[in-house]
Amino acid sequence: MDEARRWLRAARRVAVLTGAGISAESGIPTFRGQGGLWRQYRPEDLATPEAFDADPKLVWEWYNWRRSLIAKAQPNPGHRALAQLEERVPEFCLITQNVDGLHERAGSRMVVRLHGDIWTLRCTHCGLSCKNEDPELGELPPRCACGGLQRPGVVWFGENLPAECWQTAEKASRAAEVFLVVGTSAVVMPAAGLAAVAKNAGARVIEVNADDTPLSGWVDASLRGPAGKILPELLAA
Numbered sequence: 001m002d003e004a005r006r007w008l009r010a011a012r013r014v015a016v017l018t019g020a021g022i023s024a025e026s027g028i029p030t031f032r033g034q035g036g037l038w039r040q041y042r043p044e045d046l047a048t049p050e051a052f053d054a055d056p057k058l059v060w061e062w063y064n065w066r067r068s069l070i071a072k073a074q075p076n077p078g079h080r081a082l083a084q085l086e087e088r089v090p091e092f093c094l095i096t097q098n099v100d101g102l103h104e105r106a107g108s109r110m111v112v113r114l115h116g117d118i119w120t121l122r123c124t125h126c127g128l129s130c131k132n133e134d135p136e137l138g139e140l141p142p143r144c145a146c147g148g149l150q151r152p153g154v155v156w157f158g159e160n161l162p163a164e165c166w167q168t169a170e171k172a173s174r175a176a177e178v179f180l181v182v183g184t185s186a187v188v189m190p191a192a193g194l195a196a197v198a199k200n201a202g203a204r205v206i207e208v209n210a211d212d213t214p215l216s217g218w219v220d221a222s223l224r225g226p227a228g229k230i231l232p233e234l235l236a237a
Contacts (some may be wrong), residue, residue, distance in 0.1 A: 004221040004234060007178050007204045013091040015169075015176035016082060017194050021183025021209060022227045023098050026073040028066075047156045056141040056149055063152050064136050067118060071135035075106035078182065078227030081235050083107035088235075093172035097184060097191050099154045112169050114161050114191050120153025129153055161190065173198040179205045183227050186213040195219070208234070 008014070020030040041062070045051060052059045083106045086092045094111045096103055099118040103111050122129045125148025132142075142150045155161055169191075173179060179198035186192045195215055199205045205219040208230045216222045223230045 001221075001223060001233065004204075004206045004223065005236075007206070007220075008085075008234065011089065011177040011204075013175050013177045014085065014089045014180065015093045015095060015172040015178075015194075015198060015203075016085075016180040016182060017173075017184060017191065018082070018094065018096045018098060018103070018182045018227075019184025019186075019188075019191075020098060021185075022076070022078045023073070023100055023102055024183070025076045025078060025226050025228045026102060028070055028073050028100055028102075044157060047154075048158055049156055050158075052151055052156075056151070060137070060140045060142070060152075063118065064140065067137075068135045070100045070102075070118065071133075073100070073102065075102045076228040078231045079103055079106035079108070081227075081231035082182075085231075085235060086110060091175065093168070093176075095169045095172065095191070095194065097188065112165050112172070114155070114165055114169060116152075116154035116162070118152060118154055121150040122153045123148045123150050125149070166190070169194060170197060173203075174201040176201075176203045179203040180208065181205065181215060181219070182208045182231070184209070184213070186215045206234075 024030050046059050046062050079102050082094060086108055092110055094103060094108050096113055097115050099115050101119060119131055119133045120129050121132050123144035126146045128144060144150050173194045174197060176198050179195060181195050195205050207215055207219045207222045208227050210226055
């Protein structure tokens with residue numbers, strides 16, 4: 001912890017990658033952890049273009065359920081610590097795999113959403129995107145003004161990440177002097193590869209996670225515990 005603090009204190013360029021673990025501490029179920037099931041379906045089977053084509057109402061029922069959970073959740077001390085870190089570092093980028101918006105609600109501004117935004121709806125016919133932050137949508141599936149079906153504005157399994165977001169994330173990772181990996185299983189590519197991008201460019205990589213991950217054996221520091229406890233301690237000095 002002391003060594004990680006020194007690295008962070010000296011850094012002028014910091015990038016952070018967050019995953020579902022930090023949101024789970026706010027009560028949002030993860031895909032792979034406890035509470036990650038809905039009815040008799042696996043989330044991985046619902047979060048695909050094929051599932052939406054086959055049964056858009058079923059997919060939207062699941063997303064309505066997720067939206068209602070997220071609406072009740074609050075940013076935790078881990079989210080707030082990262083917002084505070086952004087205030088202290090001249091060049092900062094927070095790259096997240098989460099779609100819940102809790103980082104922004106905690107005060108983070110420079111956020112790259114690799115997997116999109118659950119509060120955005122995108123028309124499958126005309127492509128128009130719009131924000132809708134109602135916890136539960138009425139008509140399912142929702143429709144655009146043009147009459148086309150709207151889908152959640154998130155990246156599903158089998159889809160490419162938004163090119164601009166990925167380029168920004170890669171650039172920030174290469175430029176970072178310290179790269180924090182927080183609450184991610186480190187198995188979902190290509191996001192999981194950003195830590196290696198940063199390390200290969202000379203960054204110190206610090207992992208914050210309650211469990212071991214595929215990154216734990218080669219990062220510069222692996223801090224065990226919940227982000228809501230470890231991140232405030234990391235910034236305390």
